Amino acid sequence: MNTYQLWISYYTMVRKDVVRLFRIWVQTFLPSVITSSLYFLIFGSVLGSRIGTMQGVNYMSFVVPGLVMLAIVTNAYSNTSFTFFQSKFFMRSIDEILVSPTPPWLLIVGFVSGGVVRGILVGTLVMLISAFFTGLHLTIANIGIIFVFGLLTAVVFALAGLVNGVYAKSMDAINIVPTFVLTPLTYLGGVFYSVHSLPQLAQYVTYVNPIFYLINGFRYGFLGVADIAIWISLSVLGGIIIVLFAINWYLIRTGLGLKQ
Amino acid sequence: MATALSIKDLKKEYGNGTVALRGVSLEIPEGDFFALLGPNGAGKTTIIGITAGLVNKSSGTVSVFGSDINTDPEIAKTNIGLVGQEINFNPFEKPLDIVVNQAGYYGIPRSIAIPRAKQILTDLGLADKMDKNAMSLSGGMKRRLMIARALVNEPRFLILDEPTAGVDVELRRGMWEYLTGLSKKGLTILLTTHYLEEAEQLCKHVAIINKGEIVEQGSMEDVLKRNESAHAADGSGFRGGRLEEVFLKLTSDK
Numbered sequence: 001m002n003t004y005q006l007w008i009s010y011y012t013m014v015r016k017d018v019v020r021l022f023r024i025w026v027q028t029f030l031p032s033v034i035t036s037s038l039y040f041l042i043f044g045s046v047l048g049s050r051i052g053t054m055q056g057v058n059y060m061s062f063v064v065p066g067l068v069m070l071a072i073v074t075n076a077y078s079n080t081s082f083t084f085f086q087s088k089f090f091m092r093s094i095d096e097i098l099v100s101p102t103p104p105w106l107l108i109v110g111f112v113s114g115g116v117v118r119g120i121l122v123g124t125l126v127m128l129i130s131a132f133f134t135g136l137h138l139t140i141a142n143i144g145i146i147f148v149f150g151l152l153t154a155v156v157f158a159l160a161g162l163v164n165g166v167y168a169k170s171m172d173a174i175n176i177v178p179t180f181v182l183t184p185l186t187y188l189g190g191v192f193y194s195v196h197s198l199p200q201l202a203q204y205v206t207y208v209n210p211i212f213y214l215i216n217g218f219r220y221g222f223l224g225v226a227d228i229a230i231w232i233s234l235s236v237l238g239g240i241i242i243v244l245f246a247i248n249w250y251l252i253r254t255g256l257g258l259k260q
Numbered sequence: 261m262a263t264a265l266s267i268k269d270l271k272k273e274y275g276n277g278t279v280a281l282r283g284v285s286l287e288i289p290e291g292d293f294f295a296l297l298g299p300n301g302a303g304k305t306t307i308i309g310i311t312a313g314l315v316n317k318s319s320g321t322v323s324v325f326g327s328d329i330n331t332d333p334e335i336a337k338t339n340i341g342l343v344g345q346e347i348n349f350n351p352f353e354k355p356l357d358i359v360v361n362q363a364g365y366y367g368i369p370r371s372i373a374i375p376r377a378k379q380i381l382t383d384l385g386l387a388d389k390m391d392k393n394a395m396s397l398s399g400g401m402k403r404r405l406m407i408a409r410a411l412v413n414e415p416r417f418l419i420l421d422e423p424t425a426g427v428d429v430e431l432r433r434g435m436w437e438y439l440t441g442l443s444k445k446g447l448t449i450l451l452t453t454h455y456l457e458e459a460e461q462l463c464k465h466v467a468i469i470n471k472g473e474i475v476e477q478g479s480m481e482d483v484l485k486r487n488e489s490a491h492a493a494d495g496s497g498f499r500g501g502r503l504e505e506v507f508l509k510l511t512s513d514k
Contacts, residue, residue, distance in 0.1 A: 011364065092348040095314055095342075096348070097365050099314065099342050100337060
């Protein structure tokens with residue numbers, strides 16, 4: 001396939017997924033909007049006023065980046081894991097792409113882009129809701145950093161979700177990872193607190209949690225303060241993306257978990 | 261004349277130890293209407309799956325119009341249209357979208373794909389259904405939608421894996437008339453079916469596979485002549501067509 005044909009194939013995959021996202025918006029967009037509104041209400045408004053400040057800013061402003069990141073992480077992940085698994089297991093419509101000349105790397109990029117679109121759209125919605133709860137006093141220190149970290153986070157978790165979707169052999173396998181791995185890592189990655197407020201040992205444990213680096217960089221974009229240097233966060237993100245892409249490419253190229 | 265499909269010593273053993281193919285070799289010339297027949301579990305769908313890139317082979321070579329499916333998969337796949345045995349489209353989508361999206365995966369822009377898809381769907385009698393949910397289609401309509409999807413990239417080699425299963429007589433006849441017309445225009449067709457009278461009428465060449473091995477192949481007339489005794493044999497009870505008797509002779513365990 002030449003470059004133009006590759007673009008058409010990519011556009012087809014992304015367009016199809018975006019049409020689906022809007023067709024079932026009650027399932028794709030609404031849950032995160034409701035959940036984050038409750039978080040803002042309870043942790044930000046009710047409890048936040050008693051907590052006071054964290055890293056020099058009021059608690060509501062502190063928690064916003066983490067909750068936006070939470071929305072991006074869960075939506076990007078579930079979009080690729082579920083859509084791929086569904087098209088592989090229930091409908092077998094993944095064959096439509098597998099029989100075509102679309103190369104494996106483009107299939108990965110196409111599915112991941114769908115997850116990124118959903119993650120970014122839901123993240124933007126959550127950010128708009130946070131503006132409402134902060135009385136339109138949303139602090140933004142560096143919009144570029146926010147965008148870069150939002151995008152890279154969506155890519156990381158869309159890739160991770162795709163690994164899950166390709167390899168899963170049952171619906172349980174799709175639900176187990178988000179419930180028992182993703183959610184604990186996200187909550188323990190610093191969504192609701194600064195790593196400096198933890199005991200020394202817990203801080204070391206947090207440093208091996210990849211989500212910590214995402215939230216750290218994202219929070220820097222909003223507040224201008226971070227637990228660790230931004231370049232470290234970016235390096236960790238870049239490394240994870242390369243590893244996850246390579247795993248996906250290997251799985252799809254060889255047909256592991258996909259072809260018999 | 262070019263060779264549309266060339267398979268040499270193809271073997272496949274699944275992960276659970278099932279040996280599906282034990283060194284299959286066959287060639288389909290360009291423009292042929294070729295029947296690949298065999299009982300359930302003989303290995304027909306495995307051959308098709310490997311050719312279309314849906315199943316990994318254990319060993320052997322498969323090439324489509326000279327392009328090896330492993331070393332030149334993109335070129336090989338560009339020439340193939342596949343109508344699988346199972347319904348495998350998203351039932352929540354509209355037939356027109358399903359066909360146009362399939363064209364997209366082949367790099368065909370929507371400006372070309374939309375009118376082409378509408379024409380094929382119309383030719384297959386789905387004009388008034390193209391904007392309805394695919395879920396609302398009858399079984400026969402779903403089969404025709406799968407044929408439309410397989411034709412949208414204008415393949416040179418069309419694979420039909422039991423395309424008329426569950427389709428009523430009138431629709432089957434319509435489908436065969438349409439596909440015979442395409443065959444006359446030069447499209448190479450590989451057909452698997454359990455309706456042996458259809459294969460006998462439609463196909464120029466035939467291969468019969470049993471337990472992962474080709475047990476007979478050649479032109480339809482030659483195969484029928486070579487196995488004259490099968491249909492000439494005096495038998496009691498129900499008798500099928502000539503090909504059916506040959507098929508039973510070559511594949512029956514009795």
